[in-house]
Amino acid sequence: MSPRSRTKPTAGTAAALLLVASTGLMAGCGTQTRSHAGGGTGVVAAQAASRHQHLEQPVQTTEADWKPVADALxxxxxxxxxxxxxxxxxxxxLTVTTQGVTVKPGLSLGxxxxxxKYEHETMLMGDLVVTEDELPKVTDALQAAGIEQTALHKHLLQQSPAIWWTHIDAMGNPVTLAKGLKPALAAxxxxxxxxxxxxxxxxxxxxAGIDKALGRKGTADGGIYKFSIARANTVTDGTHVLPPALGITTGINFQPLGGNKAAINGDFVMTAPEVQKVIQALRKGGIDIVELHNHSLTDQPRLFYLHFWATGDGVTLAKALRPALDATALAPA
Structure with a gap:
């Protein structure tokens, strides 16, 4: 397996790039005559189209294609x-409590x-929920296997016992990836x-009231009412188109507490211009901000994830969440 290359330019390289950029700007100014009408715009458009053409789309597969991975894992x-x-x-x-609530696995421990699979390699992405005691062993196992950790954080404000979430990323042969991951899971x-x-x-x-407030229909899963919402724009790592199912969605989870009350937890996926709007909308609705961070190292556009927490009447919470949803560019319901 091969981690993605993230080589940083040296000072000399940066200077050379700056010189090239300056030269290009100069060439487009003054009395230069374009040989093609709209040549400058056309070149930029052609370059953008070329980059788009070189993005790899995920390959269609069947359940049988993944049996070797399931066996290895x-x-x-x-x-x-x-x-x-x-x-x-x-x-x-695990039995995890936060602010007096015993958290079900489906709320935030999933x-x-x-x-x-892409044309040449398979991508592995994930989010592992680990205890504080397990974390060093999991980290060592991942690093030994060449699986990158791209984020490490918490999803809950106050919790007992202490739990961490670590995001992972690797490219390579799918069975090799699965075999490399197995020791980390065994830890x-x-x-x-x-x-x-x-x-x-x-x-x-x-x-029904929650669905109406959010403008979408949720799904019951293990006693939790869930929403998973993809972004409207295409997300890539610069080389591959990343399907939403890799974990690039806004997730909103409702755990019933009795009497139509709920605990809510999840995360919003946002671009930089959306972050402050979402924070302001959540706080206006009395919803606590837990974490703001990235999940990946090379995503384009650069994405930020904001985790939240609140308890109260389920429909009231859904109404408070709606302006935050509307502040992001989400795929249609």
Whole structure:
């Protein structure tokens, strides 16, 4: 497997680039005669089109294509829209409390790894939920396997025991990636995968009111009412188009607390101009800001993720979340 190259220009290189840029600007000024009408704009457009043409789209696959990965990992996943093989890693073994609430795994303890195949290599991305004691061992195992850690942070303001979330990223042969990841998972007490329940537990919330307030329909999953919302724009790492199922979505989760009350947790995915608008909208609605950070090292456009927390009436919380959603460029409902 091969981590992405992130070579920084030296001072000499930077100077040379500056000289080239200056020369190019000078060539387009003064009395220079363009040989083609609109030549300057046309060149820029052609360069942009060329870059777009060189972006690799994820390859369509089948469940059978991912069986070697499942066998190497010792866990099975779900193929999403034919491109992303996503393996859930929820921390059902932990009892985590925050501000008097016992957090269900589906609210904020749902780690995962996801694989996407491209023409030449397979991409691995994920978010591992680990205890503070597990973190050093997990870090060492990931680094030994050549799997990059691209973020390390918390999703909850106050928690017991202390839990960390670490994002991972690598490119290479899919089975090699899975084999490299397995020792890191073995350094945790993440339980073996279990089949989903035959029926979903009831959601003690006004889900119709929440849907109306957010302008979208949620999904019941293990007693949690969830929303996963993709961005409207294409996200890349500069070379590959990144499907939303790799983890590039706004996630909003409602955990019922009884009497139509809920705890909400999740994160907004934003570009830089959207960040302050989202923070202001959440605070106006009385929703706490937990973390603001990046999940990746090379995403384009540069994305920021803002985690939040609040408890209260479910519909009231949904109404408070709506202006923050509207402040971001999300895909249509």
């Amino acid at each position: 010792g866990r099975t996943g779900t193929l999403m829209k034919g491109t992303v093989y996503r393996v859930p890693l929820p921390r059902k073994d 780690g995962y790894v996801a694989f996407a 945790t007490a993440i339980p073996p995968a279990s089949p989903p329940p035959a029926t979903q537990p009831p959601i003690d919330l006004n889900t």
